[in-house]
Amino acid sequence: MEHKMILSASGWRKVFAESGNEEDTSTTIGITNRRLCALIGETFSQFMISSTGKKNPVVAVGTDTRPTGNEIADCILHALLKYNLKIKYIGIASAPEIMAYAKKLDGFLYISASHNPIGHNGIKFGLNNGGVIEGKTAKLLADNFVLKCNAVNAEEHADEILNFTSSKLKALYKKANSVKKESLKAYEEFISIVITGEEKQKEQKKIFDFISKAVKDKKITILTDMNGSSRTLCIDRPYIESKGLKFISFNDNPGQIVHAIIPEPENLVYTANSMKELQLAGDSTVLLGYMPDCDGDRGNIVYWDEKKQEAVPIKAQEVFALCVMAELSFEYWKNKGNEPKQKIGVAVNCPTSMRIDEICKSFKASLFRAEVGEANVVNLAREKRNEDYNIRILGEGSNGGNITNPSSVRDPLSTVFALIKLLTIRDKINRDGSIQKGLFHLWCDVSNQSDKYKSDFTLADVMETLPVYTTTGVSESRAVLKVKTEDKGKLKLRFQQIFETEWKKLLPVLSEKYKFVKYEAVTTNGTKETSNATDWNNGNGGLKIKFYDAEENCRAFIWMRPSGTEPVFRILCDVKGNKPKTEKSLLDWEISMLLKADKIN
Numbered sequence: 001m002e003h004k005m006i007l008s009a010s011g012w013r014k015v016f017a018e019s020g021n022e023e024d025t026s027t028t029i030g031i032t033n034r035r036l037c038a039l040i041g042e043t044f045s046q047f048m049i050s051s052t053g054k055k056n057p058v059v060a061v062g063t064d065t066r067p068t069g070n071e072i073a074d075c076i077l078h079a080l081l082k083y084n085l086k087i088k089y090i091g092i093a094s095a096p097e098i099m100a101y102a103k104k105l106d107g108f109l110y111i112s113a114s115h116n117p118i119g120h121n122g123i124k125f126g127l128n129n130g131g132v133i134e135g136k137t138a139k140l141l142a143d144n145f146v147l148k149c150n151a152v153n154a155e156e157h158a159d160e161i162l163n164f165t166s167s168k169l170k171a172l173y174k175k176a177n178s179v180k181k182e183s184l185k186a187y188e189e190f191i192s193i194v195i196t197g198e199e200k201q202k203e204q205k206k207i208f209d210f211i212s213k214a215v216k217d218k219k220i221t222i223l224t225d226m227n228g229s230s231r232t233l234c235i236d237r238p239y240i241e242s243k244g245l246k247f248i249s250f251n252d253n254p255g256q257i258v259h260a261i262i263p264e265p266e267n268l269v270y271t272a273n274s275m276k277e278l279q280l281a282g283d284s285t286v287l288l289g290y291m292p293d294c295d296g297d298r299g300n301i302v303y304w305d306e307k308k309q310e311a312v313p314i315k316a317q318e319v320f321a322l323c324v325m326a327e328l329s330f331e332y333w334k335n336k337g338n339e340p341k342q343k344i345g346v347a348v349n350c351p352t353s354m355r356i357d358e359i360c361k362s363f364k365a366s367l368f369r370a371e372v373g374e375a376n377v378v379n380l381a382r383e384k385r386n387e388d389y390n391i392r393i394l395g396e397g398s399n400g401g402n403i404t405n406p407s408s409v410r411d412p413l414s415t416v417f418a419l420i421k422l423l424t425i426r427d428k429i430n431r432d433g434s435i436q437k438g439l440f441h442l443w444c445d446v447s448n449q450s451d452k453y454k455s456d457f458t459l460a461d462v463m464e465t466l467p468v469y470t471t472t473g474v475s476e477s478r479a480v481l482k483v484k485t486e487d488k489g490k491l492k493l494r495f496q497q498i499f500e501t502e503w504k505k506l507l508p509v510l511s512e513k514y515k516f517v518k519y520e521a522v523t524t525n526g527t528k529e530t531s532n533a534t535d536w537n538n539g540n541g542g543l544k545i546k547f548y549d550a551e552e553n554c555r556a557f558i559w560m561r562p563s564g565t566e567p568v569f570r571i572l573c574d575v576k577g578n579k580p581k582t583e584k585s586l587l588d589w590e591i592s593m594l595l596k597a598d599k600i601n
Helices: 030-052 069-082 095-102 135-150 154-162 168-196 201-217 236-242 265-280 316-334 355-362 374-386 412-424 439-446 459-463 488-514 580-599
Strands: 006-008 011-015 058-063 086-092 107-111 120-126 221-225 246-250 286-292 299-305 310-313 344-349 366-370 390-395 469-471 518-525 528-530 542-548 554-562 569-576
Touching: 006 135, 030 069, 030 107, 030 120, 030 135, 030 154, 058 069, 058 095, 058 168, 069 086, 069 107, 069 120, 069 154, 069 168, 086 095, 086 168, 095 107, 095 120, 095 168, 135 154, 135 374, 168 201, 168 412, 201 412, 221 265, 236 246, 236 412, 265 286, 265 299, 265 310, 286 412, 299 316, 299 412, 299 459, 316 344, 316 355, 316 390, 316 412, 316 439, 316 459, 344 355, 344 374, 355 366, 366 374, 366 528, 374 390, 412 439, 412 459, 439 459, 469 580, 488 542, 488 554, 488 580, 554 580, 569 580
Parallel strands: 058 086, 058 107, 221 246, 221 286, 344 366, 344 390
Antiparallel strands: 006 011, 011 120, 107 120, 286 299, 299 310, 469 569, 518 528, 518 542, 542 554, 554 569
């Protein structure tokens, strides 16, 4: 039985709509997909029993708000019940919510295709460590599933699972509301630890009191375009309002997906337009907005620029940079403005902009890079924590959003509260007359921009202090390249040969035009980064070419990698400074060389 699924550590995905149209809003998935779901459920059941050593492991099951989610869940639940798993069926849940809830159980199965178009759907698997299963284990799970699909009697076996009946199924649906309450409570408790970095509620309260007091003096309203996502049934409103902030949302009916799902600038425009309308109507408190994707683990930002009097969507790389700056400042602030005693670090994916390199350098933080894939970055952070690093924040800068320890998944609330802390934890005069500097003031000091600090700063002032880079947006059409070569390792090897030839030929021009005098190839596979790579054939891993000037400063890089969740080749360019022409020129050069490599037999 052919599965046609993309199987990666970050999740398994395909178009589940029966028509095969990725924009189809139909709820039906068809018999072939129903059978696949039965085998997916069986694969996960066997994995949970073997990995936990329990006959009846307890797992959470939930969906995002895609139209095919309910039917997929029903098929999978049949399999889980057949194998006697104890199921906590939540119904609609956000990814951060179900992962937080599963920390109290044995694992989870989450039905979602994240930011992919509405006709897509998929599955994420995890144990109780707060994230998806790691790469090697994910491959074993995928291999087992493929074996089941290739079995001679695959269809008959799947039908047997689907025909399995149990009175427990109706009970699961009846209990969904009470399970949902448990899930939300677990998530609320967990996100408070994430935001404050404190386990004890007493210490959490001190930080939240700081925020609440600040917003009494200067009110802040958070605006959200829910776009019908799973966060319509999450804690966002009550949680944000409990901290003294105002909250306004729209498109907030579950499944009311009115525009494209990916939270990039082209879709953040709806939040921006609404923010401007509210500001023009006289509500000057609407300063921050966000739009989550369907599974609610990602939410990029719109802010009100008080200087330009405009609502401005922040690009993914800049959102991540802001959050890294805010959370590293927060670590300094908690240590009374001093460098933390424990060595600090940040884990990111390979194509994250070099903005992060500069921010980390300012805070004396080590920077570690992994291959694209949330699971890779999370596992790299775990490795570095085992080496006694404090990895407070990590993430895929190329995709926006951030993962804040102890969480293992991106979360819009982590992003929003990173910025809320930045705006509200300001300079404080202590009883002895000394000044405890706030987060932005600390950042200005460590980045040698003390002259840019002012007590009445806005987010626009903060944005002006970030390192300036020009970076290809991940959702831009030119960031996706379709190639015919199936073996992507061989394609990169051909690319290497073409690049080395063109580098020698074009070096005088590159030196004069861009100040490039040398390059370095860097490959990433899983959590391993290899500098000065001489063999660029690293399979489906990431490849980055860094360009240096005569002073050993990296001025730009180009990057490429086959997507693990979509049938495309992703490319990107990052250039220091506000240089869109340079970024375009280098990306075009990368594309031309890749297309040449793709034509070679």
